[in-house]
Amino acid sequence: MKDLLKAFDLSTPYYNISTGQENWVGNSKKIIDIKSPVNNDCIGTIQLADNHSYKVVVSKAKEAFPIWKSMPAPQRGDIVRQFGDALRKEKENLAKLVSYEMGKSLQEGYGEVQEMIDICDFAVGLSRQLYGLQMHSERPNHRMFEQWHPLGIVGIISAFNFPVAVWAWNATLAWICGNVCVWKPSEKTPFSAMACQEIFKKILKQNALPEGISNIIIGDSDIGKLMASDYDIALISATGSTKMGKSVSQTVGKRLGKSILELGGNNAIIVTQEADLDIAVPAIVFGAVGTAGQRCTSTRRLIVHKSCYQNLLDKLIHAYKQLRIGNPLNEKNHVGPLIDVDAVNDYLKTIEEAQKQGGNLVYGNNVLKGEAFKSNCYVMPTIIEAHSNMSIVRHETFAPILYVFSYDTLDEAIFIQNNVPQGLSSSIFTQNMQQVETFLSNSGSDCGIANVNIGTSGAEIGGAFGGEKETGGGRESGSDSWKAYMRRQTCTVNYGKNAHLAQGIVFNL
Structure with missing residues (x-):
């Protein structure tokens, strides 16, 4: 793994990297060892940023912004x-x-980097499509139109489960819109973030552009609070728990700043009596156990028509028994570790509470032991038969725990799906077009993402990503999400020889 760090010019121990200088500064006494959940080996040592480091970073960003925004958007692209x-x-x-740093399977690691590549391609094309509208004025010889300008500094707070891709969703769009970025990655996965920063820093240097266009600061929640309260940061895009998002929203809102919030998910799949189970089962299994259940889009609830309930449950148990759990760098393994032992404890406590509330454990509930699992972060994906009055199913646990419900009518299934505080991703499996359209109608899924015959995970960058309710309402990545990173300006030009007031008002002097 040291060879990988050297490939990105990262050495260990590696101290506060927040200034973008060779001799990193920072007076923080908070020094942490970053250990891999794969084998508990220490990747490196990080000195967390302090207030002084933070001010240096923001100062660099402010200096770079006038230079960057003055470049034509296609050149930024x-x-x-x-x-x-x-x-x-x-x-x-x-x-x-x-x-290695996060614990997701290597195939998922490849997929995450591919998402970064894809959003770069998307942003390049978008750099020539930052369109405004032209409207017909009610006044003669007037032209009315809207245009878009960069905001300034965009602050990005990302989570450990996607240590690089979510940053890229935000940063690439922010950049082509003319903004500069300050990125606070999770302190649990800093080296992946630093590698990305080193890659982009070389691009900036090759083009004689200031490093302050892209900034990184490694810190704990105190740095996040500084970002949220900083009037110099025009937009905060925060990904993480609902609790964190509420704090960010309140702090940013007090200063009337802008925010994009991507928070918790409690995603459900509905399987109807007319579903093709050969399609449904692989999607359910990947949605529930991919990234060891640590995706915001992970499938946490499965709502199955009673006519196929037992058949599907048997197929799932059979599939779970085929899962290979182990070192995620071994491509034969399907499931890697949870991020740390705290996550393992949450896994165990949640299963215990679900059973207390009447849930029936049908598979899992085990922390794996042995030399291959010496980090104590490997757990068995778990299936629990649930019912609607279990309060635990309304809460998101970042672990591979799947609750299974039965239902009689589609309306009942949709109610179960929507009856949680979160509203990120949802799916239905059916070959019945009427059921599809009902699910997609305004009486159907209340989530920001609604899929048919595919699972809840695996969003493509071409569509806007985000959810409703306690998921935060933010949108990142594709579609017209770029508008969140710019300010809209309505312009009216009088090219005539007379002064006309709107609404036909006459004001004679």
């Missing part, structure tokens, strides 16, 4: 294109680092 090309060259190394 070309810088992002170069970043995407660099990611292609570094895909294997970066994927391995992500997998």
Whole structure:
């Protein structure tokens, strides 16, 4: 793993990297060892940023903003294109680092880096499509139109489960819109983030551009609070728990700043009596156990028509028994570790509470032991038969725990799905078009993502990503999400020889 760090010019112990200088500064006494959940080995040592480091970072960003925003958007897009090309060259190394530091399977690590490449491609095209509208004015010889301008500094707070991709969703769009970025990655996965920063820093240097266009600061929640309260940061895009998001929203709201919130998910799949189970089972299993259940889009609830309930449950148990759990760098393994022992404890406590509330454990509930699992972070994916009055199913636990419900009518299934505080991703499996359209109607899923015959995980970058209710309402990545990173300006030009007031008002002097 040391060879991987050297590939990105990262040495260990590695101290506060928040200033973008060779001799990192920072007076924080908070020094932490970053250990891999794969084998508990220490990847490196990080000195967390302090208030002084934070001010240095923001100062660099403020200095770079006038230079960056003055470049034509297509030229900014070309810088992002170069970043995407660099990611292609570094895909294997970066994927391995992500997998080792976070614990997701290597295939998922490759997928995460591919998401970064894809959003770079999307942003490059978008850099020539930052369109405004032209409207017909009610006044003669007037032209009315809208245009879009960059906001300034965009602050990005990302979570450990996608240590690099979610940053790229935000940063690439923010960059082509003319903004500069300050990124606070999770302190649980800093080295993957630093590798990305080193890659982009080389691109900036090759193009004689200031490093302050892209900034990184490794810190704990205190740094996040500084970002949320900072008037110099025009937009905060925060990914994480609902609790964190509520705090960010309140703090940013007090200063009337802008925020994009991507928070908790409690995602459900509905399987109707007319579903193709051969399609449904692989999607359910990956949705429930992929990334060891640590995706915001992980499948946490399965709502199955009573006519196929037992058949599907038997198929799931059979599939779970085929899962290989172990070192995620071994591509034969399906499931890697949870991020740390705290996550393991949450897994155990949740299963215990579910059983207390009447849930029937049908598979799992085991922390794996032995030399291959010496980090104590490997757990068995778990299936629990549930019922609607179990309060535990309304809460998100970042672990591979799947609750299974039965239902009689589609309306009942949709009610069960929607009857949680979160509203991120949802799916239905059916070959019945009427059921499909009901699920997609305004009486159907209340989530930001609604899928048919595919699972809840695996969103593509072309569509806007985000959810409703306690998921936060934010949208990142594709579609017209770029508008969140810009300010709209309505302009009216009088090219005539007379002064006309709107609404036909006459004001004679």
